[in-house]
Amino acid sequence: xxxxxxxxxxxxxxxxxxxxxVSVDFQSAGKTVRVVDDVRxxxxxxxxxxxxxxxxxxxxxxxxxLLQLLPGNARVTGHIHYRGDDVLSYGGSRLxxxxxxxxxxxxxxxxxxxxxxxxxxxxxxxxxxxxGKIEKPGIxxxxxxxxxxxxxxxxxxxxxxxxxxxxxxxxxxxxxxxxICRDPAWILADEPTKGxxxxxxxxxxxxxxxHYASSGPGMIIVTHDLSLARRLCCNIVVMYCGQVIETxxxxxxxxxxxxxxxxxxLKSSPREGFxxxxxxxxxxxxxxxxxxxxxRCRRKLKICRDLPPSLLGIGPGQAVRCHRYA
Amino acid sequence: MLKVLNxxxxxxxxxxxxxxxxxxxxxxLSVEKGETLGLVGESGCGKSTLARVILNLLPPDxxxxxxxxxxxxxxxxxxLKNIRRKLQIISxxxxxxxxxxxxxxxxxxxxxxIHGLLNRENRERMYDYLNRVGLHQGILARYPHxxxxxxxxxxxxxxxxxxxxxxxxxxxxxxxxxxxxxxxILSLLKQVRDEFGMSFVFISxxxxxxxxxSNRIAVMKQGRIVEQGRRDRILNAPEADYTKAxxxxxxxxxxxxxxxxxxxxxxx
Numbered sequence: 001x002x003x004x005x006x007x008x009x010x011x012x013x014x015x016x017x018x019x020x021x022v023s024v025d026f027q028s029a030g031k032t033v034r035v036v037d038d039v040r041x042x043x044x045x046x047x048x049x050x051x052x053x054x055x056x057x058x059x060x061x062x063x064x065x066l067l068q069l070l071p072g073n074a075r076v077t078g079h080i081h082y083r084g085d086d087v088l089s090y091g092g093s094r095l096x097x098x099x100x101x102x103x104x105x106x107x108x109x110x111x112x113x114x115x116x117x118x119x120x121x122x123x124x125x126x127x128x129x130x131x132g133k134i135e136k137p138g139i140x141x142x143x144x145x146x147x148x149x150x151x152x153x154x155x156x157x158x159x160x161x162x163x164x165x166x167x168x169x170x171x172x173x174x175x176x177x178x179x180i181c182r183d184p185a186w187i188l189a190d191e192p193t194k195g196x197x198x199x200x201x202x203x204x205x206x207x208x209x210x211h212y213a214s215s216g217p218g219m220i221i222v223t224h225d226l227s228l229a230r231r232l233c234c235n236i237v238v239m240y241c242g243q244v245i246e247t248x249x250x251x252x253x254x255x256x257x258x259x260x261x262x263x264x265x266l267k268s269s270p271r272e273g274f275x276x277x278x279x280x281x282x283x284x285x286x287x288x289x290x291x292x293x294x295x296r297c298r299r300k301l302k303i304c305r306d307l308p309p310s311l312l313g314i315g316p317g318q319a320v321r322c323h324r325y326a
Numbered sequence: 327m328l329k330v331l332n333x334x335x336x337x338x339x340x341x342x343x344x345x346x347x348x349x350x351x352x353x354x355l356s357v358e359k360g361e362t363l364g365l366v367g368e369s370g371c372g373k374s375t376l377a378r379v380i381l382n383l384l385p386p387d388x389x390x391x392x393x394x395x396x397x398x399x400x401x402x403x404x405x406l407k408n409i410r411r412k413l414q415i416i417s418x419x420x421x422x423x424x425x426x427x428x429x430x431x432x433x434x435x436x437x438x439x440i441h442g443l444l445n446r447e448n449r450e451r452m453y454d455y456l457n458r459v460g461l462h463q464g465i466l467a468r469y470p471h472x473x474x475x476x477x478x479x480x481x482x483x484x485x486x487x488x489x490x491x492x493x494x495x496x497x498x499x500x501x502x503x504x505x506x507x508x509x510x511i512l513s514l515l516k517q518v519r520d521e522f523g524m525s526f527v528f529i530s531x532x533x534x535x536x537x538x539x540s541n542r543i544a545v546m547k548q549g550r551i552v553e554q555g556r557r558d559r560i561l562n563a564p565e566a567d568y569t570k571a572x573x574x575x576x577x578x579x580x581x582x583x584x585x586x587x588x589x590x591x592x593x594x
Binding site: 054055056165167168169194195196197198199200201202205224225226227231264265268269270271274275276277280281 | 367418
């Protein structure tokens with residue numbers, strides 16, 4: 001039930017995910033590129049945490065590192081504590097069980113995440129069956145309920161449907177269904193509303209809400225959709241150029257973001273009048289020295305150019321990486 | 327300037343039991359010079375199909391497209407080529423708009439080569455436009471996979487501008503981009519439109535974006551235009567039920583939280 005929290009010492013029972021100095025390096029053309037830099041975060045169980053940031057900020061990479069789903073040239077260091085274990089040390093069947101039953105991924109990119117030569121229904125069946133212990137009629141019933149919930153009734157009609165026959169929105173809903181059908185302890189949704197129109201976006205969002213209300217899993221929502229984050233999340237984590245630059249409870253964040261970048265990011269949203277953030281998103285290949293946001297920051301100080309700020313606690317559950325708060 | 331008259335387009339599926347999908351059903355639109363027509367509707371309502379028909383990339387089943395008082399629907403290939411220079415598109419997927427095997431510079435110059443316009447002056451214009459869209463020349467030597475979605479979308483715009491089109495069709499140009507990049511691209515598009523006096527057909531499902539960009543709005547549902555008119559009239563006093571529903575959906579999503587959905591708040 002939402003509202004219950006357990007202490008950190010209760011790690012074995014608690015399903016809280018704790019990231020301890022997690023960094024991700026990519027090997028590329030003989031060079032090492034740090035894409036996620038020294039992230040320390042706690043994802044509280046039964047809570048919805050939103051990781052927001054621009055493309056290239058490392059938010060998806062951070063998400064995928066939980067499930068060891070990064071490409072072979074990525075190296076994850078640090079620890080990810082979950083139920084008294086470090087999931088980064090998992091391999092083989094334990095890793096498979098983690099992916100199937102504990103932390104379910106709703107992947108980004110609906111166009112490429114389904115198998116193009118396998119009927120959609122069979123793919124969902126595979127996901128439902130991976131949970132085990134359901135008889136065949138049970139599976140069929142479960143799939144039909146899912147189709148109903150997602151307004152995919154068209155797919156329940158006879159004849160096999162293949163991914164190419166589905167619109168982007170339908171594919172996204174199929175993937176969301178495949179994620180939640182296993183009743184996992186955690187749902188990791190990577191941009192679940194990207195490219196969806198207003199109606200479908202509220203449908204996918206409502207689906208996540210309903211699932212949260214009935215099963216109460218923890219959720220990590222990686223997104224740049226600020227209205228989705230505002231609607232769903234309890235806590236917000238802002239990433240910029242591989243670093244966490246702000247964490248805050250959602251209401252605090254949306255009423256007054258602390259970091260200048262967060263403020264500018266909110267201002268660029270449609271509701272706030274599409275004000276662009278000046279300058280370019282820096283490349284992680286060559287991050288700016290000092291504070292990584294200083295070249296684009298309207299409120300920079302002298303010190304910002306030279307000294308990288310550290311993440312400072314500034315209130316209950318609120319931390320910010322900015323010299324203005326030091 | 328551009329008139330679309332009673333366009334119909336049907337697709338069929340299935341090998342043995344053929345079923346037909348009416349993607350565009352009797353659509354008529356018009357766009358004047360310097361005007362932006364916003365085309366809004368849910369996914370799968372036929373917006374993109376209509377765009378492709380207007381561009382002559384798909385033949386319509388019936389109806390006609392009139393550009394500058396000339397029917398361009400059934401033209402010979404050579405005439406079509408001249409028309410295509412005037413009608414350009416920016417598509418939703420920046421990554422599929424560039425050939426992954428050739429460098430970006432070649433991609434940018436390719437339309438000029440095709441239309442026989444490659445000369446020193448136009449090359450200079452390419453550098454100029456590149457600046458205008460906020461990119462450096464260094465990007466020209468790169469391959470598409472080495473550029474970000476926002477960069478590619480700006481490159482696609484620069485490429486389209488090189489042909490000095492009269493009409494630019496923008497098919498969800500920002501739906502795959504971040505909000506901050508979206509803001510950048512939209513302001514850039516507005517600038518370019520006003521400076522070059524171009525007309526836009528702006529396709530989007532995002533009413534905020536449509537509101538920001540358009541003078542007039544057409545609302546599409548299941549292949550049909552249910553309503554069209556001045557932007558303020560459509561957004562403030564919609565007549566069709568579907569438009570009302572769409573507006574409701576949109577405003578509701580942006581409200582704080584739906585009722586009955588409560589989540590606990592506490593320290594991280």
